[in-house]
Amino acid sequence: MFNVVPTVLELGMVSVILTHQMGTAYAGVALGTIATYVTYTVAVTQWRTKFRLAMNKQENEAGAQAVESLIGYETVKYFGAEKYESERYDKSLALYQHANRKTTQSLSMLNVGQNMIFSAGMASMMYMAASDVAAGAATVGDVVLVNGLLFQLSIPLNWIGTVYREVRQSLVDMEELYKLKGRSPAIVDAPESRDLACGGQGDIEFDSVTFAYPDEMRRKVFTDLSMTVPRGSTLAIVGPSGCGKVSIRICFFVYRRGFG
Secondary structure (H helix, E strand, O other): OOOHHHHHHHHHHHHHHHHHHOOHHHHHHHHHHHHHHHHHHHHHHHHOHHHHHHHHHHHHHHHHHHHHHHHOHHHHHHOOOHHHHHHHHHHHHHHHHHHHHHHHHHHHHHHHHHHHHHHHHHHHHHHHHHHHHHOOOOOHHHHHHHHHHHHHHHHHHHHHHHHHHHHHHHHHHHHHHHHHHHOOOOOOOOOOOOOOOOOOOOOEEEEEEEEEOOOOOOOEEEEEEEEEEOOOOEEEEEOOOOOOOOEEEEEOOOOEOOEO
């Protein structure tokens, strides 16, 4: 609204003024320069999207590895894997830096190409205006007019390129969020599941509960566990060392609506 629309209006006004004052050739060069500028901007921006995607992917992987190492700090220390985790994180950072460098280089290529296109258009119109002045068909004021009008378009054109590039990059950055929102949870309620109704008591009762890890050894954590946890009480069950970090803490507080 505030960049593209005013630029289109300004381009139309400049074309009309150039056509009226200098002829259709000047307006054609101006429109050709703008069309080439926009086409180049769109093409290069779409081409460099893959570098932005790669950079986002490597950034997410590096962040995930860092968080995973910090969360499992005790495990890393226990197995002496500090060097391995550091090398793995350094490798992810190196890949991210490479992708970031590609993104920066492609942006520089875009800016250089835009400046070359606009400079070529400006030089062409200046040559045409200078030739008309030499032939007596134009005045020095006409040269200033052509230069001023075309130069006036350079600022909004830069904004158009920036706006399009930012929109594309924002869509790329949001793509991971859209993928995350589109994923289905691994654990969902069965279609025939019903809401829990406690009848206003809120006590939790375990009746012959058995739990074991699903491996070949069938390590059992507890067998035929039966107990009752009264409403508002706190109960903690902590397994012995080596049982796989079993630590079950069941905390019950004052319930809302008779249950909580």
